């Protein structure tokens with residue numbers, strides 16, 4: 076956490092700042108409990124879950140597996156069966172029958188504040204009903220609550236279905252800003268036709284947890300894929316993380332290892348010491364990891380490195396294309412070397428690394444996942460970063476198209492667009508600019524490398540079986556871009 080965010084947690088500072096005649100909002104620090112059980116991140120959390128579809132049973136099962144307790148609201152025919160599942164898993168459960176705002180309000184008012192609210196919008200009256208569903212209950216959302224508004228789209232969505240799904244996104248984008256001061260996040264979960272019930276369940280469970288703490292204001296699309304559905308564990312996987320010696324890459328390596336994966340950290344030869352240190356930390360914690368030097372822009376080196384890594388730690392099943400650079404200059408003053416270098420590392424090398432990963436995989440039947448690091452500026456643009464934004468936007472298009480190509484081959488492909496993340500590089504931003512920048516983030520604080528790493532770990536896992544071809548902003552809800 077940066078010094079100013081830390082200072083802003085001090086009660087005296089908060090009192091003084093709140094009295095200043097300035098439009099400054101202070102953040103509630105997002106909850107990053109290192110001690111949280113990574114495979115049961117909902118342990119001790121209270122989830123209000125509205126039930127509508129055939130997925131009720133798997134969703135309750137999946138949330139129970141992660142440790143949640145419940146308030147279940149839905150048709151009489153659904154709630155009792157679902158409650159039996161939760162209770163047999165030993166989870167505290169309350170229930171209310173009904174499919175309207177009154178039932179939700181009644182259940183919430185009878186309860187302590189909830190840590191997650193999963194609301195099937197259309198089954199509970201549609202977007203216009205969000206007023207009755209949420210406004211009387213705002214104080215029943217605990218700090219750090221995860222609000223997930225679920226929409227479903229049929230095979231050929233009707234005009235009304237599409238309008239309703241967009242209405243929910245529009246609502247979420249504004250609502251998230253208003254509740255963000257309490258570190259509450261709000262996201263729209265869009266379930267597309269043919270998505271497997273278990274895949275819906277595992278994705279909802281992840282986004283209901285603190286592991287998704289820095290994702291807010293977003294649309295998460297769940298679609299039909301051929302991928303095998305599973306849990307959040309990465310036990311038995313071998314993940315290759317490029318640029319893993321420091322910053323976000325080092326955090327990714329450590330979080331993937333915490334989830335059970337064996338890790339190959341790849342970085343430039345001059346990052347050997349730092350990379351070996353990250354590997355040593357993982358090994359000390361009981362995991363498997365090693366460092367291999369390679370320049371991702373060198374296709375032959377990458378191919379050799381992947382073969383070597385697989386010989387040492389088994390078939391690589393996860394690839395994280397994280398290595399990236401910036402060489403900022405206005406377009407008018409940009410040297411061609413800087414222009415080329417950024418595109419070659421951030422985009423072309425990532426594509427080549429994926430090609431080598433897929434070539435080595437051959438006809439393997441094991442599910443695999445490739446995750447790329449894009450950037451919010453690849454979506455929104457930024458002054459002085461034409462080369463960088465071109466490269467990061469190219470990644471987004473590449474991911475969308477490649478996912479289509481690999482749809483039936485057991486390989487999912489996704490990207491993460493981080494926002495303002497507290498790293499060595501962003502600490503160099505002048506204080507005033509940093510502070511002004513943070514006022515333009517819904518959660519009013521920079522993210523930590525671990526916040527990005529948690530989402531990489533989700534994409535890498537079989538819990539994300541319904542997500543492919545997507546770029547998810549992990550930016551605390553920055554007010555820039557689409």
Ligand SMILES: NC(=O)c1ccc[n+]([C@@H]2O[C@H](COP(=O)([O-])OP(=O)(O)OC[C@H]3O[C@@H](n4cnc5c(N)ncnc54)[C@H](O)[C@@H]3O)[C@@H](O)[C@H]2O)c1
Nearest residue numbers: 318320321322323342343370371397398399448450493496
């Ligand atoms: N820090 C942020 O706020 C932020 C925001 C948006 C996107 N990102 C993206 O996230 C990724 C990680 O960013 P970071 O802030 O941790 O960067 P960083 O500079 O701290 O780390 C990048 C790592 O990549 C390695 N690398 C660079 N070129 C390489 C090459 N040719 N071959 C092998 N390794 C190479 C570097 O040695 C370094 O260890 C990057 O792709 C970046 O563009 C970062």
